[in-house]
Amino acid sequence: MNRHPRITLLAGGVGGAKLAVGLAAICEPGQLSIIGNVADDQEFHGLWVSPDIDTLTYTLAGRIDSAKGWGLADESNRVLDSLKRLGCDSWMYLGDQDLATHILRTQLRGQGIRPSVIAQRIAESLGVQSNIILPTDDRLQTRIRTPEGWLSFQEYFVREQCRPEILDIQLDGVERATATPEALAAIREADLLVIAPSNPIVSIGPILAVPGLGQAFALANAVKVAVSPLIGGATVKGPADRMLSASGYRCNNLGIADCYSDLIDGLIIDQRDQPDASALEERGLHVMTTNTLMLNDADKTRLARELLQFAQGQLTEERLAC
Template sequence: MASSPRVVVLAGGVGGSKFTLGVRDALARRNGPEATVVVNTGDDLWLSGVRLQPDVDSILYALAGVNDTERGWGRDGDTERVNAELQQWGAGWPWFTLGDLDLGTHLARTGWLRDGLTPTQIVERLSGRWPLGVRMLPMTDTEVDTHVRVVGGDVLHFQEWWTRHRAQLTPLGFDHPGIEAALPAPGVVEAIADADVVLLAPSNPVVSIGPILAVPGIREALALTSAHVVGVSPIIGGAVVRGMADVCLTAIGVETSAAAVAAHYGTRSEGGLLDAWLIAEEDAHLAAAIDALGMRAVVAPLWMRDVAASAAMADAALAAAAV
């Protein structure tokens, strides 16, 4: 593999944004081409008449250096005057906060959608505001919001289940209405086909990476690419790093362990996705079991405490692809 590989990252959420920062830093030191980041849009929604793309915006803001690192979402230093006014009108969701600067992004996006632009064109336009150092693509231009079926028979939008109920309502499954007819966004399949390395970020396997893989054509592109496909475990020491991914994994019958998530993704030699799988030092004892699946286990520090740590993790993932 060339010292400056062409890299595609599949990502979503806070873990995806941190990892993407590391990939950008690692590739910049190689003077290589910019990575292409295919972003989950399965948790998008309409709220108060505007279209929100939480994962797109989280990664956009992180790359631009304007994200709120304390909360893990939204813009740094944002205010909430408009959100307070919406609450006074009884509009929106009282448990889902829209910051004023963040709302500016949503208004711009919604206006462009109504003008006829596609999500791909809008992401490109949003990306032009700051020097991001990567190329961002939504997974699809089709609206495929995630719905959660919970015990008792109710069906909730993912954001209501995740943000309002903090995943405390037991899920029976996750659906993406309309995804069967969706197409990969322009450039996604081509980027995967042309890549030297495809990296699965340590994002939630079920509701961040899962929707990307569910878009018809993307999993097939991963099977056909000559690139090495390397995943990074979102599980460290048998526990999730952030969020409620363990609840999601349990709902689909997957144990919360680095080895179980590796088996969930599967090895490419047997119709799965992965050539190699990065696991944390705390999970080194699982390496032999992961190797037995037919993929190569690589042990590396996986705590993304800062950009340098994320870049070191990206370096380890790129090294794993150089076999």
């Protein structure tokens, strides 16, 4: 195969955005498509906010606040401070520049423009060359049941700082959702399908749960590789470990493999988890161990290159040639 392979990445959260940057750095324009998570979306102050899609967009545009891993760099918060003085809830941080994104998104949604088109317009306006794709244009909402009752994902993650015990997780609206044609085409036409080191329950799970997308992924004639979000058997950041347990999975790389059972050909794990490799290989998975911690752009690019080499050399040279 002489052309560059078409790559589709399923991504959510900071880990997904980091790998997206690494892949974008070594891909030609238009070669990389990224299907993001929209189940964290929520309305704040009358504006429709899409945290995972915005984190992905800002990161690829080189405008992310690298210290936080989300939001825009060189941000101010005068509007939020004013809202707080007026007695409004201000636990969801929305910076002044970031608010412009949400204002535009809400205006265009009100005009009946598809959310997928809006996401692409915002990405292009910020100079992003990779294709950012929504799994569905319908509303999805991850909800977390705690001892105090049901919370939206943002209420649990941001307002409550992930403190409450997780009793259950559900995805509202998925039974009525329709997959976007862009997402279906990106999966169907890919030479390489990659699952980012994102939370498998609330970042990747909602993408694959959209009717038609999980089936398209399983049936796609592509090499399929996942990068584990665990390092040393633990999460780098966030509540993925507790969410895995609450969903009936073990918090180790075997549990990650269970999440993607019958979907992937290979799994990339951190070098500190080398002891997991033999058990994963016994399941028929190809396994690569490397340093999966992405602390800087060099780490992101290195991991992306290693991923492509793994897909090409260890999985199948006939189906994928870079």
